[in-house]
Amino acid sequence: MDEGVQLAEAASSRDPATGLRAIRALRDLAERLEALQVDNARRQGWSWQEIAAELGVSRQAAHKKHARRMRGR
Amino acid sequence: MFERFTTQAREAVVAAREQAHLLHHGYIGCEHLLLALSDGHDTAAADALAAFGVDTATLREHVIDVAGPGGAGLDADALASLGIDLDAVRRVTEDSFGRGALDRGPHQRGRPTSGGRIPFTPDAKKALELALRAAVRSGNCEISAGHLLLGVIDQRDNGALRVLKAAGVPPGALRQEVAERLASAA
Numbered sequence: 103m104d105e106g107v108q109l110a111e112a113a114s115s116r117d118p119a120t121g122l123r124a125i126r127a128l129r130d131l132a133e134r135l136e137a138l139q140v141d142n143a144r145r146q147g148w149s150w151q152e153i154a155a156e157l158g159v160s161r162q163a164a165h166k167k168h169a170r171r172m173r174g175r
Numbered sequence: 176m177f178e179r180f181t182t183q184a185r186e187a188v189v190a191a192r193e194q195a196h197l198l199h200h201g202y203i204g205c206e207h208l209l210l211a212l213s214d215g216h217d218t219a220a221a222d223a224l225a226a227f228g229v230d231t232a233t234l235r236e237h238v239i240d241v242a243g244p245g246g247a248g249l250d251a252d253a254l255a256s257l258g259i260d261l262d263a264v265r266r267v268t269e270d271s272f273g274r275g276a277l278d279r280g281p282h283q284r285g286r287p288t289s290g291g292r293i294p295f296t297p298d299a300k301k302a303l304e305l306a307l308r309a310a311v312r313s314g315n316c317e318i319s320a321g322h323l324l325l326g327v328i329d330q331r332d333n334g335a336l337r338v339l340k341a342a343g344v345p346p347g348a349l350r351q352e353v354a355e356r357l358a359s360a361a
Contacts, residue, residue, distance in 0.1 A: 123250065124253045124254070126253070127253035128257060130249055131249055131259070134277055134279070138272050138276055138277075142272070
């Protein structure tokens with residue numbers, strides 16, 4: 103069977119376990135990429151306001167989520 | 176601290192980092208130390224583990240089982256079900272941010288481009304301390320691979336002990352095996 107068809111079938115599976123597991127994996131991946139990108143932006147001198155704007159969140163939310171990890175950078 | 180390590184012990188620590196990278200784990204834990212020690216040549220640690228019939232490949236399978244798909248790493252299969260090729264994402268990410276960049280959890284501190292330096296877990300750091308103590312207790316000025324294995328075993332619980340349990344290796348018996356080999360080498 104064509105691999106693309108296989109993937110589509112898994113993605114549209116009505117089994118919640120499959121679907122939810124995929125969502126969790128996607129969220130984990132997004133979290134890691136977000137951390138990398140935010141750190142990178144800060145290192146390049148972006149303000150929390152600028153970062154928040156790109157992420158579509160408030161400055162406070164971005165700061166609260168990421169500042170502790172960067173510890174004052 | 177590493178200046179008091181024998182060459183083989185130092186190689187084991189470097190190899191442990193490599194083992195973690197190969198498994199895409201964002202940390203170096205006792206289980207990675209265990210893998211590295213089992214892969215050593217002519218060390219009390221490698222010989223003791225071989226005496227129990229476990230090789231690195233077998234132990235690695237157990238490390239993967241014990242860690243679980245969502246445990247330490249990203250769930251490649253689940254992402255594939257959405258049409259996301261995790262290998263491709265990892266390649267591009269590492270091109271930008273260095274090796275192991277995607278493997279570090281979002282909560283872990285440290286700059287992404289610090290040369291892919293994933294951190295030791297507290298248990299792994301403890302193993303190094305206990306290895307030093309074991310060496311001092313037995314009157315050695317150098318910490319060897321065998322002492323490193325003792326440092327791993329002499330804890331109540333860590334990733335390596337769980338792997339050994341899964342592989343059917345009793346920690347107490349393994350400890351004795353290592354200790355005897357260290358004593359006879361002295």
